[in-house]
Amino acid sequence: MLKARQLSFHFSPSLPLLQDVSLTLRAGQWLGLSGDSGAGKSTLGKLLAGYLAPQTGDVILDGEALPTCGVQPVQWLPQSPELAVNPRWRVGKILREAWTPSDAQCQAFGVQPSWISRFPQSLSGGELQRVCVLRALAPEVRFLVADEISTMLDPITQLELWQALKREAEQRQLGVLVISHDSALLERLCPQRLHLSEGQLKPW
Ligand SMILES: Nc1ncnc2c1ncn2[C@@H]1O[C@H](COP(=O)(O)OP(=O)(O)OP(=O)(O)O)[C@@H](O)[C@H]1O
Secondary structure, eight states: OEEEEEEEEEEETTEEEEEEEEEEEOTTOEEEEEEOTTSSHHHHHHHHTTSSOOSEEEEEETTEEOOSSSSOSEEEEOSOGGGGSOTTSOHHHHHTSSOOOOHHHHHHTTOOGGGTTSOGGGSOHHHHHHHHHHHTOOTTOOEEEEESTTTTSOHHHHHHHHHHHHHHHHHHTOEEEEEOSOHHHHHHHOSEEEEEETTEEEEO
8 A cells, every 4th residue: 555644845945835645545546636737746746656755744655665776666657758768778678677578568558569679769759658658567566656648649549558557457456646637537547536736635
């Protein structure tokens, strides 16, 4: 179980962003998170994945602090995959950075064998996003923060990505926090939804 306990966070003391935010994400749960632009959704996602440290409160996984080395069991997947890869690495090296997905997994996520020897700049944003999502699914991973991951995909590719992720999450009982402005998408994917507004979470 992943828990955020009374997190407060600001980039500047005069501009508090999150105040006393608590949430629980269970194994196998799909939880939706909406909120206005700039409300702090990505910041909360980064706090949950250990990319940022809160000023007060903490994030615990099964009662313990997140590990500081090795494969992170909570993976934050950002909207812009091109910012999350080393442009000097070929796609094969990027994909296998933490683990080696099977051919069947590559196929399920629509990752084509012909991409392996290419550089990431030569893939479309949607193609690279699929590589990054699959890269994040190492066996040690237990929770995902999917931060607007399908925004740049066409409707069919979007559907295929979520179907592949649903299947993988169900098999492994991954907990997934889906961050999106698309309320129809959140309603479809997530039985429980939260809304972030003025630094606080409310059921939605
Ligand atoms: N590194 C940073 N330094 C200073 N301010 C930052 C930093 N990162 C984000 N912010 C600010 O914090 C606020 C929250 O940003 P965040 O990206 O978490 O919002 P969001 O809810 O995800 O927005 P969107 O829906 O537009 O992606 C914004 O006002 C943003 O400008």
